[in-house]
Amino acid sequence: MSAGILSWGAYLPYWRLQRAAIGSSLGVPSGRGTRSVASYDEDTTTMGVEAARRALADLGGPVPADLFFSTPAPAYLDKTNATAIHAALELPIWTSAYDLIGSVRSAAGALRSAHAMAGEQRTLAVVSDLRTGLAGGPEERDSGDGAVAFVFGDGTGGDRVAAELLSHAATTAEFLDRWRTPGDDDSQLWEERFGQEVYVPLVESACTEALKRAGIVASEVDHLVIAGLHQRAVQASRTGLGIRPEATIADHAPSIGNLGAAQPGLMLADILEQAEPGALIAVVVVADGADVFLFRTTSELPSLRAARGERGVPTISELASGGGDDLPYARFLTWRGELRQEPPRRPDPQRPGAPATWRSTSWKSGFEASDCIACGFRHLPPARVCLRCRAIDQMERVRLADAGGRVATFTVDRLAYSLSPPVVGAVVDFDGGGRFRCEMTDVDPDTMRVGSRVQMVFRRLNTAQGVHNYFWKARPVETGGSVEGIGGDRS
Amino acid sequence: MSSNGIRDRVAIVGMGCTPFGERWDKGVDDLLIDATKDTIASAGVTVDDIDAFWLGTMASGVSGVTLSKPLKIDYKPVSRLENFCATGSEAFRNACYAVASGAYDLAMAIGVEKLKDSGFSGLTGVRPIGDGTDAALSSPAAFSFLVPAYCHKYGVDPDELKQVMSRIAWKNHCNGAVNPRAQYRKEVSIETITKSPLIAGQLGVFDCSGVSDGSAAAIVCRVEDAYRYTDHPLFVKALSFVAGPGGGAMDPDYDYTTFPEVVRSAEDAYRQAGISDPRSTLAMAEVHDCFTATELVLMEDLGFSERGLGWKDVLAGTFDRNGELPVNPDGGLKSFGHPIGASGLRMLFECWLQLRGEAPPERQIDSLARGRTLGLTHNLGGAPGECVSFVSIVGPEPSS
Numbered sequence: 065m066s067a068g069i070l071s072w073g074a075y076l077p078y079w080r081l082q083r084a085a086i087g088s089s090l091g092v093p094s095g096r097g098t099r100s101v102a103s104y105d106e107d108t109t110t111m112g113v114e115a116a117r118r119a120l121a122d123l124g125g126p127v128p129a130d131l132f133f134s135t136p137a138p139a140y141l142d143k144t145n146a147t148a149i150h151a152a153l154e155l156p157i158w159t160s161a162y163d164l165i166g167s168v169r170s171a172a173g174a175l176r177s178a179h180a181m182a183g184e185q186r187t188l189a190v191v192s193d194l195r196t197g198l199a200g201g202p203e204e205r206d207s208g209d210g211a212v213a214f215v216f217g218d219g220t221g222g223d224r225v226a227a228e229l230l231s232h233a234a235t236t237a238e239f240l241d242r243w244r245t246p247g248d249d250d251s252q253l254w255e256e257r258f259g260q261e262v263y264v265p266l267v268e269s270a271c272t273e274a275l276k277r278a279g280i281v282a283s284e285v286d287h288l289v290i291a292g293l294h295q296r297a298v299q300a301s302r303t304g305l306g307i308r309p310e311a312t313i314a315d316h317a318p319s320i321g322n323l324g325a326a327q328p329g330l331m332l333a334d335i336l337e338q339a340e341p342g343a344l345i346a347v348v349v350v351a352d353g354a355d356v357f358l359f360r361t362t363s364e365l366p367s368l369r370a371a372r373g374e375r376g377v378p379t380i381s382e383l384a385s386g387g388g389d390d391l392p393y394a395r396f397l398t399w400r401g402e403l404r405q406e407p408p409r410r411p412d413p414q415r416p417g418a419p420a421t422w423r424s425t426s427w428k429s430g431f432e433a434s435d436c437i438a439c440g441f442r443h444l445p446p447a448r449v450c451l452r453c454r455a456i457d458q459m460e461r462v463r464l465a466d467a468g469g470r471v472a473t474f475t476v477d478r479l480a481y482s483l484s485p486p487v488v489g490a491v492v493d494f495d496g497g498g499r500f501r502c503e504m505t506d507v508d509p510d511t512m513r514v515g516s517r518v519q520m521v522f523r524r525l526n527t528a529q530g531v532h533n534y535f536w537k538a539r540p541v542e543t544g545g546s547v548e549g550i551g552g553d554r555s
Numbered sequence: 556m557s558s559n560g561i562r563d564r565v566a567i568v569g570m571g572c573t574p575f576g577e578r579w580d581k582g583v584d585d586l587l588i589d590a591t592k593d594t595i596a597s598a599g600v601t602v603d604d605i606d607a608f609w610l611g612t613m614a615s616g617v618s619g620v621t622l623s624k625p626l627k628i629d630y631k632p633v634s635r636l637e638n639f640c641a642t643g644s645e646a647f648r649n650a651c652y653a654v655a656s657g658a659y660d661l662a663m664a665i666g667v668e669k670l671k672d673s674g675f676s677g678l679t680g681v682r683p684i685g686d687g688t689d690a691a692l693s694s695p696a697a698f699s700f701l702v703p704a705y706c707h708k709y710g711v712d713p714d715e716l717k718q719v720m721s722r723i724a725w726k727n728h729c730n731g732a733v734n735p736r737a738q739y740r741k742e743v744s745i746e747t748i749t750k751s752p753l754i755a756g757q758l759g760v761f762d763c764s765g766v767s768d769g770s771a772a773a774i775v776c777r778v779e780d781a782y783r784y785t786d787h788p789l790f791v792k793a794l795s796f797v798a799g800p801g802g803g804a805m806d807p808d809y810d811y812t813t814f815p816e817v818v819r820s821a822e823d824a825y826r827q828a829g830i831s832d833p834r835s836t837l838a839m840a841e842v843h844d845c846f847t848a849t850e851l852v853l854m855e856d857l858g859f860s861e862r863g864l865g866w867k868d869v870l871a872g873t874f875d876r877n878g879e880l881p882v883n884p885d886g887g888l889k890s891f892g893h894p895i896g897a898s899g900l901r902m903l904f905e906c907w908l909q910l911r912g913e914a915p916p917e918r919q920i921d922s923l924a925r926g927r928t929l930g931l932t933h934n935l936g937g938a939p940g941e942c943v944s945f946v947s948i949v950g951p952e953p954s955s
Binding site for chain 1: 673674675676677679682684685686687688690691692693695696699700703704752753754755756800802804805806807811
């Protein structure tokens with residue numbers, strides 16, 4: 065069997081911004097529904113980690129040999145961002161990690177690369193986007209934040225392929241329909257009708273070619289995923305492809321917005337959660353030309369899906385309809401750096417040191433505790449000397465990032481600095497042992513209860529002197545859906 | 556724990572303490588000079604008579620030069636040290652051991668902290684470069700864990716405990732109101748305290764100690780020399796300092812209703828001083844009331860109250876200035892603020908005034924009239940589950 069998708073995972077941040085909240089704040093018409101909003105402590109890297117954790121959650125078996133991460137909104141330049149995902153997933157040093165960053169279209173490149181490199185070895189593609197725009201504009205209103213991840217493989221070693229890639233074709237053209245210079249947060253757009261005119265033939269050509277390469281006629285396509293930030297081009301292209309109109313799958317834009325680079329992957333994952341075995345899926349990415357991927361689902365799909373359900377991996381429909389939709393617009397603007405608020409009279413956060421961070425990677429990125437071999441006491445952070453029996457260097461590491469826990473006690477800290485005060489601090493008792501005091505996130509302080517179930521999520525504590533301080537926080541299980549284990553052996 | 560103690564081998568023969576507060580008019584040098592001037596005058600000596608110096612400061616200077624330069628000390632040993640909020644007490648402890656050992660005859664311990672020059676609210680520590688995984692919780696938040704834990708363990712209604720904490724703040728502000736050296740010299744009504752805006756958990760603004768500048772110092776010598784300097788020395792009965800394993804935050808057995816470090820240091824100090832029942836023995840105690848909830852827990856950890864009953868003793872006025880055992884008769888951290896390096900010696904200064912009958916009549920403790928003579932000072936540094944603790948006991952008479 066040719067290589068295909070073994071697994072997928074999607075992540076949508078907890079927060080939703082009511083479009084009406086934009087309108088009422090600015091006195092402009094702003095439409096209905098909500099968009100998804102990455103929290104103040106999230107970026108494309110952290111969202112990518114969460115999507116990848118879900119993609120690997122029910123998989124078991126060997127770890128991916130290559131990781132491709134794509135985002136138009138990278139947390140770092142020069143330095144690879146995929147390495148932070150690699151570290152949070154505790155992938156071995158033998159797994160390579162690459163960024164394809166800057167443009168929306170690079171997401172298609174990440175999927176192609178992951179597919180091309182997949183064979184006996186699995187590969188992982190992660191696409192993440194965090195979209196913003198000028199206040200009151202359509203970019204801000206209609207876009208959304210989120211991430212999606214796919215594991216590719218060819219079925220070696222008992223791997224079960226959910227959907228095989230039958231063909232791919234792409235067209236490419238240089239023209240200005242949208243652009244953003246480095247350092248800017250906001251994209252600029254040329255008059256929309258121009259882009260529409262250029263895109264439509266590019267999309268049609270790519271689609272025709274992909275169908276030809278697969279030996280399929282357009283009417284056989286069961287599900288059409290077509291996505292791009294140029295909405296007019298997407299709409300106009302769709303009708304000329306010869307694919308049945310009812311094959312077009314609905315997106316979740318009314319509730320989460322258009323996720324940009326992550327949108328095609330999110331829609332593909334969404335249809336994988338619904339499609340019958342043997343279904344033909346065309347994925348059309350409209351960005352600086354067009355990429356068309358033709359997938360056929362396999363007979364393994366239903367049982368793979370069932371396994372995901374048993375592991376508690378949330379579906380995209382569940383994710384899209386969840387979340388907290390009472391985010392004030394002013395808070396959204398503050399998180400995006402559009403509204404600068406008076407800071408507390410406290411020193412700026414200190415940046416973490418590179419050597420100290422490197423030494424503690426398995427703790428800081430992998431959230432590994434240490435268990436005393438002599439007496440069993442679990443230490444968070446890991447320790448060399450046992451707190452209970454004082455044995456020295458008799459420790460074994462254990463990853464707790466994927467363990468659930470309960471709130472033993474908590475406090476609401478109105479003094480500590482945060483972009484989103486107050487900080488909620490919790491003492492968490494993990495299932496199977498271990499206690500740690502950490503920050504809570506995606507939580508309403510008024511709903512905190514002792515005994516509440518929490519899960520750990522990878523977040524950005526702060527950014528100091530250009531250094532993003534990534535670490536784990538706890539969040540209520542009910543706000544996120546559970547991830548009980550990313551699986552895979554660590555060999 | 557096996558400490559030998561130096562009961563009645565060292566005496567304090569002079570002390571000084573600057574007014575605490577927002578001392579915009581004084582730099583670190585000024586505060587050190589002011590405290591030294593008062594202290595040497597109190598002992599009737601000159602700086603030149605002092606053989607060695609211990610300077611406690613957390614962040615207002617590094618090295619002995621911080622003291623030797625402003626005082627123009629002539630080529631003598633000056634140690635600078637830091638031990639969290641027990642920094643001032645730690646300077647005192649080391650100076651005591653120096654003279655007890657015979658290495659020096661006359662030593663001075665001095666503490667100073669200039670917090671207000673930073674321009675920031677609250678404490679600002681300089682931490683080593685780390686991996687960035689330390690929880691960003693503020694100090695009030697770390698101590699606020701005590702409140703629900705205490706309520707839960709002893710079945711105290713949260714509103715009732717809020718009243719208990721408010722009464723502690725009220726008591727300390729009453730004491731500070733009549734102390735000219737205090738930062739805050741006004742009584743505050745219980746209602747104002749209770750209704751103050753929340754800072755962390757159930758701790759409101761008035762449950763937190765202030766931030767101030769200040770300095771205090773003590774001159775110590777061996778007891779046989781004490782009467783050369785003063786007719787009324789204070790004898791050091793006990794000095795205990797412990798640092799804990801710091802595992803409370805990861806230990807499911809730690810329940811946030813006690814500071815084990817305080818329990819250990821108190822037990823050690825009582826053993827050194829030969830005290831079996833501190834509540835019925837001590838004339839006064841100066842304890843580390845960084846937060847009102849801390850003072851409540853300390854009443855139990857220091858053995859003044861039965862476990863789970865400290866809140867009742869607070870409400871009964873047991874620790875009021877004219878109660879059975881006055882606690883923080885000078886107003887405590889609550890009224891003085893907490894210039895880290897100075898606080899421990901400021902506490903000792905209150906013992907110096909009260910136990911030797913020098914406190915002005917309007918704020919004298921009346922436990923002395925009941926025949927009690929000993930004073931206790933206590934510092935806590937760190938946070939619940941990870942701290943250092945210091946306890947000293949002093950008295951105006953040699954033990955019989």
